[in-house]
Amino acid sequence: MKTPLQRIRTGALSLAIVFIVSILGYHYLGKYDWLDSAWMVFITVSTVGYGEHSNSSDAIQILTMLLIVFGISSSVYTFGGFIQLLLEGEVERAFGRRKMTKEIDRLESHVIICGYGKMGHDLVAQLEHRKIPFVVVDIDPEKSRLAQASGLLSISGDATSEDTLRAAHFDTARALVTSLPTDAENVFITLTARNLRADIQIIAKSEHESSCPKLRQAGADKVVMPHRIGAQQMERMISRPTTAALVELFAEASNLEMELDEFHVGLKSRLVGLALSASKIKEQFDLLVVGIQKPDGDFQFNPSSTDVICTDDTLLLMGSLNNINRMKAEFQS
Secondary structure: OOOOOHHHHHHHHHHHHHHHHHHHHHHHHHOHHHHHHHHHHHHHHHOOOOOOOOOOHHHHHHHHHHHHHHHHHHHHHHHHHHHHHHHOOOHHHHHHHHHHHHHHHHOOOOOEOOOOOOHHHHHHHHHHOOOOOEEEOOOOOOOHHHHHHHOEEEEEEOOOOHHHHHHOOOEEEEEEEOOOOHHHHHHHHHHHHHHOOOOEEEEOOOOOOOHHHHHHHHOOOOOOHHHHHHHHHHHHHHHHHHHHHHHHHHHHHOOOOEEEEEEEOOOOOOOOOOOOHHHHHHHOOOEEEEEOOOOOOOEOOOOOOOOEEEOOOOOEEOHHHHHHHHHHHHOOO
């Protein structure tokens, strides 16, 4: 069964063909000029008629009768599709999709989430809390509609397709997360994404230990195994309950009291060359610098007040989200 939009397109095409053929028929068979030919077609299809007599030739009368049959049929078919479109809310959805496409076109430094399952749904909540822009991609139209109904930017399409990734503005994205049900799908998406861009961060979900090397070979920067993370958290709850509570505190998106965040020190940042004590991060923003990751990957936990901040260092900060944001705004290069 055709959708209302398909009915409108088919009907409009049929109506256009009927109009063109009829105008040509009146012009060449009835010797009407072009304007009169068009006039005859319009008054006939609209059933207005204006008292047109039947002194025309047999060919013109037959043409007129055919025009009435096919013209009115095409008109009814087309406008029936338009009425169905209105009744089913397709117009509103079409405008909604157009608006969403424009919003996606404006995205920069966003995250592409491939798969709106349980993990994708929870990831959306975390990113919304962090105010990180994102777009959801899912091949299931129902899941895509569910995401759109929740006010999310969403694309219904196959994430293994380059065209779908480009529609999600893959070229300006900061990261891609693939959390589809099977490891094979996640490997394929990872391969596709890595072939398109060498510099994008790719995070992939894996259900099996044996799939982790394949995902890394395909180009994934990080591989997440949900069941392993869950087992580690359960172990902490048993052996180190206070530590588990602290980890859960930082992991919970709804918690606004305490955050663990990071700050990359750019070349032009005013922090470059300052010792931690001279940076006044603690005094001015009430933040604790838990560690410093050096450009070579070396991580210094609990740095001393005399440690000097260098270009491309990453500071691991603990404190309230508002204070962290104020600190970033102050020292962002």
